Amino acid sequence: MHNVFGTGYLVTDIARIHGGAQKVVYKIDCRNGFACVLYVWDLSRNYFREEIMNDSGSVFQGSYGGGLFAMNNRCFRQHGIRTPALYDLNEGRDRHPFDFALVEYIKGQKAEAYFQHEDPKVRDELFHRVGSMLSNMHAIERNHHGNADSNDESNDRPCFEVQRKHAEKALAYASEHMAGVRENYSVLLDKLYELEAGIEPRDRYSFIHGELGPDHILIDHEHMQPYLIDIEGAGFFDLEHEHSFLELRFGDFYRYLRNTELDDRRMIFYRYAHHLSLISGGLKLLYRQFPDQQFAKSLAEYHARRAIQMASGGSS
Structure with a gap:
C-alpha cells in the first residue's frame, strides 16, 4: 500500500470477502478513509487448480491469473465497459508464489x-x-x-x-x-x-x-x-x-x-x-x-x- 499510494495510506483493517472459488479477495481500509480491494491468485487456494494445471478448465484460453485480469480490465475500460480500476498488479513472485493486485473498491x-x-x-x-x-x-x-x-x-x-x-x-x-x-x-x-x-x-x-x-x-x-x-x-x-x-x-x-x-x-x-x-x-x-x-x-x-x-x- 505504501509503495503504490504513499506513506499516508496506513492500513487499519483487512477483511476477507467470501464467495470466490478461484481467487482470494480482501477489503483494505486505511486511516485516511481510503478503501480498496486486494486480489490474490493463489493456486493452492483455488478450487479448480487441477483443471488449471491441466489447462482444461475453461472454454477460453485459460481464465485464471493476474495477467488475464489486467488484459481484460484494460479491454473493458478502453471500450467504456465499467469494471473496477486496476491500481497495481504484482506478477513478480519474488516474495510470494502468486500474483496479487490492488483494485478499486466499489461501495454497493x-x-x-x-x-x-x-x-x-x-x-x-x-x-x-x-x-x-x-x-x-x-x-x-x-x-x-x-x-x-x-x-x-x-x-x-x-x-x-x-x-x-x-x-x-x-x-x-x-x-x-x-x-x-x-x-x-x-x-x-x-x-x-x-x-x-x-x-x-x-x-x-x-x-x-x-x-x-x-x-x-x-x-x-x-x-x-x-x-x-x-x-x-x-x-x-x-x-x-x-x-x-x-x-x-x-x-x-x-x-x-x-x-x-x-x-x-x-x-x-x-x-x-x-x-x-x-x-x-x-x-x-x-x-x-x-x-x-x-x-x-x-x-x-x-x-x-x-x-x-x-x-x-x-x-x-
Whole structure:
C-alpha cells in the first residue's frame, strides 16, 4: 500500500470477502478513509487448480491469473465497459508464489440484491442499464475467437466444438461422482452430439464475460451504475454462450437483457452444455471442501435434473 499510494495510506483493517472459488479477495481500509480491494491468485487456494494445471478448465484460453485480469480490465475500460480500476498488479513472485493486485473498491451490492427491490421503478431502471451495458460489450466483435489480445486467426475450430469438448470432460467427471448422471451417461452424451450437429459455422464473435451471473455485477450505491467483476475469463466467443448463461442465472430478469437476433440452435446447445458444466463444477466444489457445501450439492443436483430432462426430450 505504501509503495503504490504513499506513506499516508496506513492500513487499519483487512477483511476477507467470501464467495470466490478461484481467487482470494480482501477489503483494505486505511486511516485516511481510503478503501480498496486486494486480489490474490493463489493456486493452492483455488478450487479448480487441477483443471488449471491441466489447462482444461475453461472454454477460453485459460481464465485464471493476474495477467488475464489486467488484459481484460484494460479491454473493458478502453471500450467504456465499467469494471473496477486496476491500481497495481504484482506478477513478480519474488516474495510470494502468486500474483496479487490492488483494485478499486466499489461501495454497493451485487445485482442479485436488487431482484426484490421495493421500488419497481428503481429496479427497472437499473436492469435496463445493465442490459444497455451488456449490449455495448457484446457489440465489440472480431472474426476469430479467443482472448482479447490474441491475434491468432489460424484457429478455425468452431466455438461450439471447443464447448463440446469441455462438456464431454464435465460429463465424464460427473458420471464418476453422481449415480443419476452415471445411469444416464449414454443418453446425456448422445444429446450433446445431437445438439451440436445442427449448428452452422460462423466467422463473427462477440466480446463476452464468460460467466456472467448477477453475482458478477456490482451496483455502485451512490450512482446506481453496474460494474463487471471476476473478468479473467472474458474473451471473444459465440454470443449465445453468454446469453444462454444469462438466461439460466437471471431467470425472469433476463427480459431486460434479451437479444432477439440469436441463433436458437446455439442457444439450446450452450444451455445444455452449461447444465453439464455446472453439474461438474458443483461436484468439484463439494468434494474439494468449498465452505458452502449445501450450495455446491444443490448446484450439482439441480443441473443434473435439468440436463437429464433435456436429454430425455423434456423442456429445459
